[in-house]
Amino acid sequence: MNTWLDALMSQTKELESPRRYFYFAGLATLSAAAGRKIWLDRGGAYKLYPNLFVMLVGPSGIKKGLPVRVAEKLVTEMKYTKVIAGRSSIQAIIEHLGHQTMDTKGDVSKDASAFIVSGEFSQSILNDEQAFTILTDLYDSQWKDEHTNLLKSGKSILRNVYLVMLGASNQVHLHSVIGQRDIQGGFIARTLIVNEEKINKKNSLVRKQPNMIDYTGLVARLCEITDLKGEFDYEPDAADFYEAWYETYEPGTEDNTGTNNRMPDTILKVAMLLSLSRGDSMLLSVDDLHESIAICSSCTLSTKQVTSNAPSATTTPQSKQTAVVLDALFHSPMYRMSRQSLLKTLWRHMDSFELTRVADTLKEAKVIKEETLGSETTYVIQDHVIAEYLSNQQRA
Numbered sequence: 001m002n003t004w005l006d007a008l009m010s011q012t013k014e015l016e017s018p019r020r021y022f023y024f025a026g027l028a029t030l031s032a033a034a035g036r037k038i039w040l041d042r043g044g045a046y047k048l049y050p051n052l053f054v055m056l057v058g059p060s061g062i063k064k065g066l067p068v069r070v071a072e073k074l075v076t077e078m079k080y081t082k083v084i085a086g087r088s089s090i091q092a093i094i095e096h097l098g099h100q101t102m103d104t105k106g107d108v109s110k111d112a113s114a115f116i117v118s119g120e121f122s123q124s125i126l127n128d129e130q131a132f133t134i135l136t137d138l139y140d141s142q143w144k145d146e147h148t149n150l151l152k153s154g155k156s157i158l159r160n161v162y163l164v165m166l167g168a169s170n171q172v173h174l175h176s177v178i179g180q181r182d183i184q185g186g187f188i189a190r191t192l193i194v195n196e197e198k199i200n201k202k203n204s205l206v207r208k209q210p211n212m213i214d215y216t217g218l219v220a221r222l223c224e225i226t227d228l229k230g231e232f233d234y235e236p237d238a239a240d241f242y243e244a245w246y247e248t249y250e251p252g253t254e255d256n257t258g259t260n261n262r263m264p265d266t267i268l269k270v271a272m273l274l275s276l277s278r279g280d281s282m283l284l285s286v287d288d289l290h291e292s293i294a295i296c297s298s299c300t301l302s303t304k305q306v307t308s309n310a311p312s313a314t315t316t317p318q319s320k321q322t323a324v325v326l327d328a329l330f331h332s333p334m335y336r337m338s339r340q341s342l343l344k345t346l347w348r349h350m351d352s353f354e355l356t357r358v359a360d361t362l363k364e365a366k367v368i369k370e371e372t373l374g375s376e377t378t379y380v381i382q383d384h385v386i387a388e389y390l391s392n393q394q395r396a
Contacts, residue, residue, distance in 0.1 A: 003277040004030065004221050011213045012070070016203050017063040018196040021056050021168075023295070025067035027192075028054045028166040030273040032075045032115040033222040036141060036162035037229035038282070040268055046142045048265055049162060050272040053139060053191040055121065056168040057306050059331055060345070062199055064168035065119035070213060071166055072117045077219045080226045081164075082114040090131040097138075097158050112158035121167030121174065132178065132187040138163045139190045165191075171306055171331070172324045172346065183307050189258035192266070195302035225276050232272055234284045241286045242268075245293065259303050267292045321350050322358050326381075329368065330389060335381040336371075342379065 008026045009019065031052040039047040056064045076083050084096055097112040141161045182188060234242065251260035271284050271292040278288075328345055329337055337345075343355060350358070359379055362368040367385050371378045381389075 001278060003274075004218070005274070005277045007214070007221075008218060011218075012067075014201070014203055014209070014212070015063070015066060016199040016201060017066045018058070018198065018200050020194050020196060020298075021058075021064060021067040022070070024054045024056065024192060024194045025071040025166060026277075027270060027273050028052055028115075028164055029071045029074050029222065030225065030276055031269075032081050032164045033078060033225040034228075034273065034276060035081065035113060035226065036111065036160050038232065038272065038276075039142075040232040040272060040284075042142075042265075048268055049141050050269045050276075051139065051141060051162050051164050052269060052273075053135075053165040053187075054167070055174070055191050055193050056166075057171060057174060057193055057195045057302065058168075058197060060170055062196060064170075068117060068119045068166055068168050072115075073215060074218055074222060075115045075117070077215060078222045078226065080223070081162075084114050084116045085118065090134050094134070094158065097161070097163075111160040111162065113160070113162040114164070116163065116165040116167075118167045121169040121177070132182040133185065135163070135165070136186045136190060172327050173348070174306065175324065175327070184256055184258070186258060188303060188307060189262045191303075192270075192296070192299045193302040193306050194299060195305050224280070228276070228280060228282065230282060232275070232282050232284060235286070238284045238286050238289055242284075242289050245289070255300075255304075257303055257307055259300055263296060263300070267296050270296055321354055322361065324349050325355070325358050325362070325379075326367070329379060329381050335386055336378055339377040339379065 005023065005026050009022060012022045013019075015022075031050055034050045036049050036051075039049050042048050056067065058064055072083065072085060075081065082096060084093055093114075093116065097114050138158075138161050141163070146157055146159050178187070246264060249264065251263065255261075267289065268284075271288040274288040274291055275281065275284055324346055325342065328342060329335055332341075339355070339359075343352060346355070359368065359370070362379075363370060366382055368379050368381050371380055
């Protein structure tokens with residue numbers, strides 16, 4: 001049986017973006033279509049809604065933006081929920097959540113439902129120490145029906161909050177906006193991180209393929225999903241399967257993000273979306289749960305990869321700049337990068353004088369060396385530092 005996700009993956013298989021990017025962008029799209037009208041009862045303790053936060057991570061040029069834009073177009077065309085794209089402050093997002101909307105049938109909704117989408121996440125949320133704490137609170141829509149916020153413009157009450165987020169970034173830019181507090185404070189634990197290093201395949205896109213992505217067909221199914229409402233349930237063998245998995249699941253003690261502790265609920269959220277992808281039964285199957293466990297588990301490895309080298313909250317501004325310079329060098333070919341390329345890559349984080357100060361410190365510490373060819377200066381990581389880095393990567 002072909003599912004909605006199968007259709008999306010088939011229609012994008014010739015594109016260069018990593019396959020997992022399209023898969024998780026598809027999950028975020030389904031999450032936006034599902035809305036707060038669909039839930040799974042968690043033993044009478046609370047209702048679990050299928051909203052997701054998804055972050056696509058990878059080096060520049062890996063084509064992160066295309067899956068994000070495809071998802072944005074799909075959600076925009078189904079005209080079911082607010083779409084918040086571009087650069088915003090957390091205050092503007094809250095105000096936008098409070099606006100009423102009208103769907104394609106003319107029905108007006110005052111629910112605080114939205115799809116936050118950004119092809120470069122570090123540029124989407126304006127710098128605010130409370131931004132990710134607030135997003136974390138809004139994610140947890142299962143705990144309360146109303147959120148009260150005090151803004152400069154006055155008091156804002158958000159009802160029936162349902163927030164979905166899809167962003168993309170490279171590690172350097174992500175670390176520039178997400179600090180240790182966000183990593184250990186819950187935002188990362190609620191975010192499915194999808195870290196990839198290589199493109200799917202090379203495709204010059206010279207030859208046109210008309211209607212490669214069937215937006216009309218994909219949106220038609222999404223609109224059917226928006227009409228669904230009510231409680232999810234388990235197929236008999238699915239309930240037994242999940243219970244058996246839960247009894248043997250051990251979160252482990254090495255995770256400082258809280259991701260593993262939240263895994264049981266995250267798996268159920270994704271499983272609901274997989275069920276919606278295949279039909280209207282509103283039942284979780286063993287296959288849904290099995291696939292969800294596999295893909296959510298893959299995200300825990302991505303989370304570890306992305307957060308393991310994040311700057312510490314106790315570091316100084318200069319040490320944070322040092323961290324982003326080293327991260328750029330470690331992810332460049334042959335662990336080397338020209339000074340000009342570094343400035344182009346890191347211009348949001350430092351100016352020419354600050355880069356000189358960081359480079360001088362690293363040279364004095366024998367971490368990097370400087371090479372000059374003609375008029376171009378190149379910074380190169382020292383061999384012994386590379387060896388230590390590779391050894392740590394293998395242990396990880």
